[in-house]
Amino acid sequence: MVDKKSLFNYLLRLGDDQQILSQRLGEWCGHAPTLEEDLALANIALDLLGQARSLYTYAGEVEGLGRDEDQLAFLRYENDYVNALIVERPNGDFAHTITRQFFYSVFMDLLWNGLLKSSDETIRAIAAKAVKEVDYHVRHSAEWVIRLGQGTAESRERMVDALDEFAIYTGELFEMDALATEMAEAGVGVDLAALRPQWEAEVNNILTDAGLEMPKVNWMQTGGRSGEHTEHLGHILAELQYMQRTYPGMTW
Amino acid sequence: MSEKPTPLWEVFIRARNGLSHKHAGSIHAADAEMALQAARDVYTRRGEGQSLWVVRSDQIVASDPVDKDMMFEPTASKIYRHPTFYEIPEEVGNM
Amino acid sequence: MYSQGLIGADGSTVEDEAFLEAFQKRIDAEQKIEPNDPMPEGYRRTLIRQISQHAHSEIVGMLPEGNWITRAPTLRRKAALLAKVQDEGGHGLYLYSAAETLGVSREELTDQLLTGAAKYSSIFNYPALTWADIGAIGWLVDGAAIMNQIALCRCSYGPYSRAMIRICKEESFHQRQGYEILLTLCRGTDEQKQLAQEAINRIWWPALMMFGPHDSESTHSDQSMHWKIKRFSNDSLRDKFVNATVPQADYLGLKVPDPNLKWNEEKQGYDYSDIDWDEFWRVVKGDGICNRDRMKARRKAHREGAWVREAALAFAEKRAAAAEAAKTAAE
Ligand SMILES: [Fe+2]
Ligand SMILES: [Fe+2]
Ligand SMILES: [Fe+2]
Numbered sequence A: 001m002v003d004k005k006s007l008f009n010y011l012l013r014l015g016d017d018q019q020i021l022s023q024r025l026g027e028w029c030g031h032a033p034t035l036e037e038d039l040a041l042a043n044i045a046l047d048l049l050g051q052a053r054s055l056y057t058y059a060g061e062v063e064g065l066g067r068d069e070d071q072l073a074f075l076r077y078e079n080d081y082v083n084a085l086i087v088e089r090p091n092g093d094f095a096h097t098i099t100r101q102f103f104y105s106v107f108m109d110l111l112w113n114g115l116l117k118s119s120d121e122t123i124r125a126i127a128a129k130a131v132k133e134v135d136y137h138v139r140h141s142a143e144w145v146i147r148l149g150q151g152t153a154e155s156r157e158r159m160v161d162a163l164d165e166f167a168i169y170t171g172e173l174f175e176m177d178a179l180a181t182e183m184a185e186a187g188v189g190v191d192l193a194a195l196r197p198q199w200e201a202e203v204n205n206i207l208t209d210a211g212l213e214m215p216k217v218n219w220m221q222t223g224g225r226s227g228e229h230t231e232h233l234g235h236i237l238a239e240l241q242y243m244q245r246t247y248p249g250m251t252w
Numbered sequence B: 001m002s003e004k005p006t007p008l009w010e011v012f013i014r015a016r017n018g019l020s021h022k023h024a025g026s027i028h029a030a031d032a033e034m035a036l037q038a039a040r041d042v043y044t045r046r047g048e049g050q051s052l053w054v055v056r057s058d059q060i061v062a063s064d065p066v067d068k069d070m071m072f073e074p075t076a077s078k079i080y081r082h083p084t085f086y087e088i089p090e091e092v093g094n095m
Numbered sequence C: 001m002y003s004q005g006l007i008g009a010d011g012s013t014v015e016d017e018a019f020l021e022a023f024q025k026r027i028d029a030e031q032k033i034e035p036n037d038p039m040p041e042g043y044r045r046t047l048i049r050q051i052s053q054h055a056h057s058e059i060v061g062m063l064p065e066g067n068w069i070t071r072a073p074t075l076r077r078k079a080a081l082l083a084k085v086q087d088e089g090g091h092g093l094y095l096y097s098a099a100e101t102l103g104v105s106r107e108e109l110t111d112q113l114l115t116g117a118a119k120y121s122s123i124f125n126y127p128a129l130t131w132a133d134i135g136a137i138g139w140l141v142d143g144a145a146i147m148n149q150i151a152l153c154r155c156s157y158g159p160y161s162r163a164m165i166r167i168c169k170e171e172s173f174h175q176r177q178g179y180e181i182l183l184t185l186c187r188g189t190d191e192q193k194q195l196a197q198e199a200i201n202r203i204w205w206p207a208l209m210m211f212g213p214h215d216s217e218s219t220h221s222d223q224s225m226h227w228k229i230k231r232f233s234n235d236s237l238r239d240k241f242v243n244a245t246v247p248q249a250d251y252l253g254l255k256v257p258d259p260n261l262k263w264n265e266e267k268q269g270y271d272y273s274d275i276d277w278d279e280f281w282r283v284v285k286g287d288g289i290c291n292r293d294r295m296k297a298r299r300k301a302h303r304e305g306a307w308v309r310e311a312a313l314a315f316a317e318k319r320a321a322a323a324e325a326a327k328t329a330a331e
Helices: A004-026 A035-063 A069-074 A094-115 A121-150 A153-167 A178-185 A193-209 A232-240 A242-246 B032-043 B065-072 C017-028 C041-060 C062-066 C075-100 C106-114 C131-152 C158-186 C190-209 C221-226 C234-252 C277-284 C291-330
Strands: B008-014 B022-028 B051-056 C262-264 C269-271
Touching: A004 A035, A004 A069, A004 A094, A004 A178, A004 A232, A004 C075, A035 A069, A035 A094, A035 A121, A035 B022, A035 B032, A035 C075, A069 C075, A094 A121, A094 A153, A094 A193, A094 C291, A121 A153, A121 A193, A121 B032, A121 C291, A153 C291, A232 A242, B008 B032, B022 B032, B022 C075, B032 B051, C041 C062, C041 C075, C041 C106, C041 C158, C041 C221, C041 C291, C062 C075, C062 C131, C062 C291, C075 C106, C075 C158, C106 C291, C131 C158, C131 C190, C131 C234, C158 C190, C158 C234, C190 C234, C190 C277, C234 C269
Parallel strands: none
Antiparallel strands: B008 B022, B008 B051, C262 C269
């Protein structure tokens, strides 16, 4: 039997990752480099938002305290959010947004595929929908990585800068702390560390096509899974929670 | 002061297998892969498609409206190409 | 109306009588005009102007609502709003494509917007200050736009008419999601009702302005009607909008901010106050509270996206050159 509290926390990790990245992508709406890309980024944001909603709704059911998706999405303290740091990093320029999306989507593609075999039926169902969505996120971001890497001197320089900024946040995605280990052993979750070689191979493949290289990383940043965030999450929550905090307890 | 134009592509969508591709609109993209993705992201957001074609707009050869009479008028008098041209007694039934 | 009753469209044209007469015959017979068909220069110019004003309006229109995506109060509302604002971007894109069939490029049209040479609907120079404004914008602004756009589905120019049909299909959820937001507020707390009332107070008059100047003031309107670019007059669409909307406001329990609003049994429609035309022209000419911010935001997005567009083109050229070289080598 899986511990309910653990399963709840595991679902929050997954839900927070999708929600916070969706929030970031939503900031692009109306400001993208082309109209076509404006629609593309919104499509990805909507996919992630849909995934977050399913995950929060299920988390609320598992918890059994009557909290719905919105209470979980909007009404927690900053250090109760357990997303990985990579998704809260600012959008930066388009190269940064694409790099973050690429690193993250390749990881999620592997994770959702693993979760297709989860012992938890609801997680399996969510994963079955998500694998198709994330396949496209990988394709879209990878094609941009190649174009920006090989495009102009400027685009290449911006990609190098973006890789340098985001590489240090990729290690956290594969961390097997106590909760991740418990979930993997129960058959609910996936051995994240085991996904890493494949992630590296896929990422390096595309970076090679792009004429780019993964930068050397001395230290992988960490903390998100235990609620220790970068300075950026607080600002995200200030906007995200604004309505719910200003007008508490109302229906919208 | 206009920047270098990004090519225009025409988008064709097959709504369901069994139907032919139908012109849906156009998008701008630098290359074929980006055009295909843009077509997907712009024109299939409500389950409109099962298959996509994108074609560079400047690759389409179109008939000139000036030639319309020459191209399409002569066919109008060939009414013997239509089944209603022939008289079959009603008793014979459907044919 | 998104193209604001076609302010400044110049329908004057130089073709000979016989040509114009033959063209008018086609129009009168409800034949659609297609891209390469012969058409009067004035017709082409008027269309480019109207379609591009319409496209610019969709694009600038993403900004006031886009500003609320990260603050939407629930996940359901956020998804609806993001999908809605995304749709507006799509509408701009369809319309730019329709204009491009008349021989202007997206790049030229974008330049016209960013240099201030082209106009967009003034409604988007008003701010979206509260969440209730998102409801009121969907209900009233999209409502007014839909009224106009349904009429344009029958426009004589084929590509414009087809774009409008697609747009109208997509629009149908925009007004409903806005009204649903207000309905929820009006069934909520006193604070929420107050938010809703303040929103209609702010947005009612700018929404009526969307239909453009009075018919008597609308200089080039006649020619556009004649060519069936425009199918209904500004005032008749505005009346239709008021008649449809007032009962919806009643249902919400909101007061329309017009002391002279009254049902007129004889004309089977509402009488209402005249628009503040000084405000209308002031905002059209650039002195609304958001005009500068909107243009700044568009220019910034364009400027900061330039290197991306450039990189995509450079990559495509390199790939094409490499493919060409491989072909030659193989021969
Ligand atoms: Fe996959
Ligand atoms: Fe629209
Ligand atoms: Fe709309």
